[in-house]
Amino acid sequence: MKLYLVTSNENKLREISLLLPDGIELESIEAVASHRDIIEDSPTFLGNSVKKIEAYMDLGVPLLADDSGLVIDSLGGFPGVNSARFMEGSSYFGKMSAILDRMENEQERTARFICAALFYDPSNHSLLGVEGKVDGTIAKGISGTGGFGYDPIFIPQGYSDTFAVLGDSVKGRLSHRATAFRRLFSLVCLCNEKA
Template sequence: METMKIYLVTANKHKAFEINALAGDEWSIMPVASIAGDKIDIEENGATFLQNALIKVETFKGLRVPLIADDSGLEIDALGGFPGIKSARFMEGRPYTEKMEELLKRLDDEKNRKARFKCAAVYYHPTGVVLAAEGIVEGTIAKEIRGSQGFGYDPIFIPDGYEMTFGELGQDVKSSISHRARAFKRLFSLLRLFFSSTDTTVHR
């Protein structure tokens, strides 16, 4: 299959790097800002990660180009799933170090430290094709911030099967097991299936 250009709706450079690495040679992932010209400032008011991802692509559907977007977050069982869909907006404007310190403070002396990262990824084509996939990685919250790799809440999340946080494990491991990796691997698999089993000339 020839390389397809898809525009990614995000202003997060770390996220863009991860998704580009997952795309491989089949997909040419471009920032939507390269053709939109505007700052990406979207009101993510959906009730789920999937709804927020759909809101992102809907915002730019007027460009009439293939789009991908995702929404993701950290759910902590002892906090009732918080911060969840509010993960990025929690203590908005404050550095993630402070956000993590606040979450650890709320979990002080808490024995149940089960948590998970969730990601919903969406592909949109101006002909009306919409594909979606979800990725989840289960784990626990560390007792302290550990590691400086990755971004967001990575330094306090220990994925099941490991003793180190995402912040300590590094990008290679994270790219193979993370919620975003799982979601986009599934999404790209759906795209391959779609383009191999359908007369898709109109969708290119």
């Protein structure tokens, strides 16, 4: 089965491709359609994932989408669903620096990454959705060159280094995206067996 991921983010495509079970192939939606502007203004990760799916449902192909972000407790959940759009046009180094500046005197540094992942089956117009999360803390500084996004400031629970230092093998086991898509792929495979 070939699935199409609604994203232009090559890093997401690469990460999710590493999680594919046998019998499932993944391509970017850009392989079958030109870019479509999607206004991600839902207050929830799930809502924004639905908007991504809805934008391409007319193609009649199996779709995957996710929305994810960093939720920081001491900042009231910020940047949350606006993680990608916070300081839009700025580098992630600039975004992370701004967050660390806001947290300079904060002792409470708990945070989590959350991912809402969806599968759309055009044969019966059904949606399957799951959520994954990973708890951790915000580092005092930017550390590491691996991963992407906010990985250089996020320390997963049980570790003392950021995802950007720990690398793909740890992130591939623990991350919010890995958790969500493993669960989603197991549901997709179960549905296909029953069909």
